[in-house]
Amino acid sequence: DAGVIQSPRHEVTEMGQEVTLRCKPISGHDYLFWYRQTMMRGLELLIYFNNNVPIDDSGMPEDRFSAKMPNASFSTLKIQPSEPRDSAVYFCASSWGLAGTYEQYFGPGTRLTVT
């Protein structure tokens, strides 16, 4: 099992540019999560999907952020336009369920730097 796959692993872009982060969850998992980690705020949940449908996007910081899951094996997180304060590590995770008995599996993350 390859685990959760994220690409790219590193992204450096200039302010104002569009950034797209990609995630492939573990096959068979019904839930997909996007997190952001910064030194100041730690790990925060941005949005999560169930069966490809966005359920809760209350953690998305602004309208500049959008996420999609066109099928069970692919999700994107897009930032347009990007700003320096978006610099962070973005993690994707997946799981079979939400109940307290299920663990989440995290990808290696995408380190985003916006200059």
Place this chain on the structure above:
Amino acid sequence: DAKTTQPNSMESNEEEPVHLPCNHSTISGTDYIHWYRQLPSQGPEYVIHGLTSNVNNRMASLAIAEDRKSSTLILHRATLRDAAVYYCILRDAPNNAGNMLTFGGGTRLMVKP
């Protein structure tokens, strides 16, 4: 998720046991106690979880107090690879709707050779 309290950091010697404490005095009867860890430059990884009884797996042991207001993650023989931030998280067992992983500050474990 109910709040947990962990020490900011701990230090251990290689090949010695490590006991990482977590207080969760407001835990509810249906909350599972989960532990995750985050190695440097990696995503968080699941370590172990339990409800009432002590639990063992290949990575660690989880000791849960009888009143469930505290728990301890036990690494039986720390290795340099165990240096990480360890997060103690409570998750409601039946509450699917709002049962998110909420990460606090965790405990940064440093392992000395």
